[in-house]
Amino acid sequence: MLGAGLEDEARDLLQSLLERAPLSRRARELLARLGGNGEVQEHVGTSTADVAEDVASLLAEDAESPASEHRYDQGLMYRELGMLDDAIREFRAAARTPGRELASLEMVGHCLIDLGEVKKGIECFRIALGRGARGLAAANLKYEIGAAYERLDDAERALEWFAACGQEEPDHRDVQARIRSVRGRVRNDAARNTGNLPSSSRKNKISYL
Template sequence: MSFLDSFKKFFSSQEQDDRSSLSRKVQSAPNDPQARQKLGIFLMRVGEVVEGLDQLARSAVLYEKDGFASKAIAVLRQMLKHDPGSNDFQKWLIRLLAAEGLTADAQMELRKVAAEPGRFTSDEQKVDFFRQTAEFLPKNPLPRLYIADVYRGQRKLIESGNELQRAVKAAVASGMIAEFSERVRTLASLADKEPAVLEICGFLWLAVGAPEEGLPLLDHLIDFEEALGSPERAAQAREAVEAVRRGWDVAGTGTFSFSEVLQKMSAPEEPPPSESAPPAPTPAPILSEPGSAPGSAEPTSPEEGGYEEEEDIVRSALGRLQAKVHEEIGDTDPEARYNLGIAYKEMGLLEEAVKEFRLAMRKPELAIGASSLLADTLSDQGDPDAAVAILDQVLAGGSPTAEERRDLRYHKAVLLLRSGNEGSAREILLALFEEAPDYRDVRARTEGYRS
């Protein structure tokens, strides 16, 4: 063997040791985000991108759930270095940045996405992305402006104008009037023969404090109605424009058409709140879905919604990992199947987890851990007899050490208690107390039996 071959073998062996060590840490503490992050980084470094992204995605979810959003952001940035085209990861990053108050960073990420040609496979996908980010950045007009751009490119000018209406208050409040005005000007230039769009544009100009742009457009529309022989509509439009000239607040009232101005003007003013005003009536209870308990339909909090979305992202990463495992590994790597089983169990895919743990049990080094997880999974499925049978099978073998046998017996007692078989559990726990009275919590568990 040459010196170079020896050198390669040494580092290949060291790399395998590192992977095994990191995998064991994840197996022993599956909810430790740092352990998953380290394993994910290692896997990425050795070129196993799919597996690495799966571990990093789980790490980010755990960090955020534990209240360490800044660490989750750092993990997401690592993920995007290896998968820069992932819209799911990018959307997740923008949401976290916005939630942490890092609006400028979130806006920068949004601009980066919008400037990248070919990132989205369709306009519908692009609109969906920006519509979701608009929920994360309710005070920022950029997502709405980008949606308006998409609709304008599709020649859906009314829809484009409607998005600009939704963005106008945020544009004024954030000082992004220049970008907003550029889009209004472009929209108006495309709508020279579409009065409804020009009407929207005229009122948008007024809403951002540019009457010198908006009033000429609206006056032009009055002339247009008169030329069409619609004196009544022209009179209504003229009345609305006169109200604007007298100081009608377009932005404050949210009126973006002649009819909306007249409707708001004719509506009775709401009386000011009075100290002696009667209390507001109690709202009627929300009707629940058939079969649900009254009052059980509680709204989902933004945080819960965020976690659900992240779980979908993790599920997608898991799907890619599953395909890779079946294609490249098959049944030849029990450790990979063991890790996949843990992932399935965490996602609640118990049937799939059972299959993976059974495969992993074929490797002697994994037999104890895989059998214990398999027993837990079977118990979660509501089959305590099968769970206990798995532990009995391993205990009957000759491979467990004395310490491992004690762990398995304790696990069996816990499962028996969970299924209501207290008599058998009592016998095991008392025997464990005689052997090692300070083992785990057997002293407390057997106190009632010994008195």
């Protein structure tokens, strides 16, 4: 058994860590190794000292990792599981920490688009751009905005943003192919609209039949 009172302290610390990182497998395993009465469960090669050392090691790692990293990682896991509302909550929490703001905003945008809130997703991408995204990060946000407008069947705006991405990073993903594809759609739409307009000759033509 751990020293008097230490078993409860270890359990409380692990439960506190799990509140911040509920998917932490290691924390759950350590908590399971502490019995309901605080005793270390009997496993081959397991001792009280081993559990105490593992708990201390895990807590040290937690202290070195910013809370935003836990929240961001949780957001990624929730999105993979399709738990989009939970993912958005975690990414928004992570966005409050400098250094994770832009990536978190981008991920909120992706989650909103996954939920069908494409315009709100675009707004998140634009906010991230306005808060200092540079270089490859900026190019990727422009690409994502273009892709979102393409989903909305707004070919003109999609072309505008794909072109902006291509100017910044010409080889980014498949942006050149996207530009060619969307540009063709814009031209076809323009031709179709022009063809639907009545010509001046048709307007002025009078039938005497």
